[in-house]
Amino acid sequence: MASVNPPRGMRDFLPADKARRERVLAVIRERYRAHGFDEIETPVLEEHDRLHAGVGGDNEKLAFNILRRGLDADAVRAAADDQALLSDLGLRYDLTVPLARFYASHRGELPSVFRSIQIAPVWRAERPQKGRYRQFVQCDIDVIGDASSRAEAELIVATLDTLDALGLDGADVRINDRRALDAMLEVFGFPADERPGVLITIDKLDKIGPDGVAAELRVRGAAAGAVDAFEAFLVRPQGGDRLPFGDAQIRAALPDGVDDAIVAHLVGVGEAVSAARGADAAGFEVPLQFDPFLVRGMGYYTGTIFEIAHPSVSYSLGGGGRYDGMIGRFLGQDVPAVGFSIGFERIVDLVTLGEADAAEAVVLVHDRDVPVAELLALKAAFVAEGSRVRLERRTKNLKGLLERATADGYTAFATVTAGAARDDVEPKPLG
Incomplete structure (x- = not known):
């Protein structure tokens, strides 16, 4: 007998779980749109x-590829050593590559x-384990066409505002620049x-410490003097x-010799975020922390990179960076671009949102002998008032029926007998 479980690394969601996820997504969408972003x-x-x-x-290695149609056994054997001959399509492993292609295709219709x-959702052929799935949702915002620090600042402000709206206030953004990292390594030799x-x-610094990093670099055979x-x-x-985010903190964290323009760009991001968040007026520091050893593994990053840190967890809740070279791969000319992604699967379990402020959600528990026409007319009357309505035939275990309805987000119930009209039915609260 075939398994009834979903494929490994993928999940089913029961109605209550799906409703909760959609409430979180609705908040994210609303806050992103409030900051002037448009959904595609x-x-x-x-x-x-x-x-x-x-x-x-590395995500390219995790892509799910789709076998070309019409290949016979001989063609498959002949192409066994060449993925490109076996596959012509693949499931997207992130949303950034599709966005770059989208912009290259529609740039004439966009501002x-x-x-x-x-x-x-995106798909990656990960090894399934706790917190790592083969299908998961990404929530991305991107700014294309702006090379200034305003773009990063808009993304950071919109992301922090969204986390605040989800009840995850108190987040900080760790920020660095891939150019500063490269300059640092050049300075060291x-x-x-x-x-x-x-x-x-270097990306392992938090886990293995300075001694571990130096030891691993020596094992790797890196230049001894540089190490x-x-x-x-x-x-x-x-x-x-201990310094507030700004020129002094950044320069204190970097060796001499890093380009002033890189530092100035980061300072500009901090000044804009500080103004937007009202940090100076409120007497607290801007929620940015310069981290000269933040790496982020995506090879397409060309400049600023950042991650969300929250005091409630030890792992990042999202991140992003500038990828000015990617669109040029498809368009033939470079276009500045920067993006920020919230780790939806990581935050959804941290968020506590009540039911949406909607009209009543009512379960109408009816006897077996109530005519279908009466039930549907009664249901239509409640729906017309703005209620969400479910019809349930009365069972011996009424308590279990109502507990399931409560778990599914219903807030009230009413019993219905034959001949009952709308005015005869008064819902009672559940729970």
């Missing part, structure tokens, strides 16, 4: 060559600075061809982390 939709499938164009980093919302591997090790210089930098006396 792209297909779940993209061409294989586009998904494997070298812009998706010069386009602010997009994408909220949709790491050759250009070693830097991608060095960044992979020594980097290790000395990691263990130097520090005080800059």
Whole structure:
């Protein structure tokens, strides 16, 4: 007998769970739209060559590819060593690659600075484990066509406002710049061809500490003098982390020699976020923390990168960055772009939202002998008043029926007998 379970790494959602997820998504959509972003939709499938164009980093290895139609056994054997010959389409593994393709296709119909919302499922051939799924929802906002720090600031402000609306206030944004990381490694003396591997090790700093990072770099065979210089930098006396976000904090966290323009861009982001959040007026610091060792693994990031940190959890609740080179792969000319994604599957279990402020949700419990025409007329009368209505035949276990209805979000019930009119039915609260 075939299994009735969903595929590994994918989930079914019962009505109450689905309703809860939709309430959280509704808040996210509403706050994003309030900040001037417009929602788009792209297909779940993209061409294989586009998904494997070298812009998706390690996620390209996790793509679900779709076998070309019409291949016979001989054709499959002949193409066994070439994915591109076996597959012409694939399920999207993120929303950024489809957005880049969308913009390249529709740029003539879009404003010069386009602010997009994408909220949709994506698929990755992950090894299923706790908190890691093969199908999950991403909530992305992006600004395309603005190279200034205003773009990052708009994304950060909209994201923090959305978290506040979900009851997850108190979040901070860790921020860095991939150009600053590269400049730092150059200052220490790491050759250009070693830097991608060095960044992979630096990304483990929170887990293995400075000694562990230095040891791993030596095992990897990184330039010895560069490792020594980097290790000395990691263990130097520090005080800059106590400074408010701004020029002094950033420079205290970086070695000498990083381009002033990079620092100025980050400072501009902080000033704009501070003004929007009213930090100065309220007497508290802007919710930004410069982290010179924030890496983020996506290979397409070209500038600013950021992650959401919240005191209630040890893991990031989302992140993003600037990817100025991606659209140029499809368009033939570079277009500035930056995006921020909330980790929906991570936050949905942290959020406590009550039922939406909607009209009553009523269960009409009827006897077996009530004519169908009467039931449907009565239901229509409640619906016309704005209520949500479910018809349920009375069972011996009425308590169990009502408990299930409560779990499904219903707030009231009424019993219905034959001949009852709308005025004869008075719902009672559930629970």
